[in-house]
Amino acid sequence: MASSSWQKSSYSANANECVEVRTTDGLIELRESDEGDIIVRTTPTKFAKFLQGVKAGEFDHFAG
Numbered sequence: 001m002a003s004s005s006w007q008k009s010s011y012s013a014n015a016n017e018c019v020e021v022r023t024t025d026g027l028i029e030l031r032e033s034d035e036g037d038i039i040v041r042t043t044p045t046k047f048a049k050f051l052q053g054v055k056a057g058e059f060d061h062f063a064g
Contacts, residue, residue, distance in 0.1 A: 008033060 003024040012018035018033050028047040030040045042050075053059060 006031070
């Protein structure tokens with residue numbers, strides 16, 4: 001299984017409560033840095049659509 005290293009946003013600085021992402025065998029994996037054993041896997045296309053939705057404010061109603 002070919003995997004890249006986990007990466008987190010530069011906005012996270014040294015915080016331990018952030019989302020980390022990597023690629024593995026053509027898929028995207030995401031995890032919470034403080035819950036590293038729980039990993040979500042998705043395709044690059046679905047991840048790109050999710051990011052577009054985040055940028056467009058599609059999920060803002062979930063925040064506070």
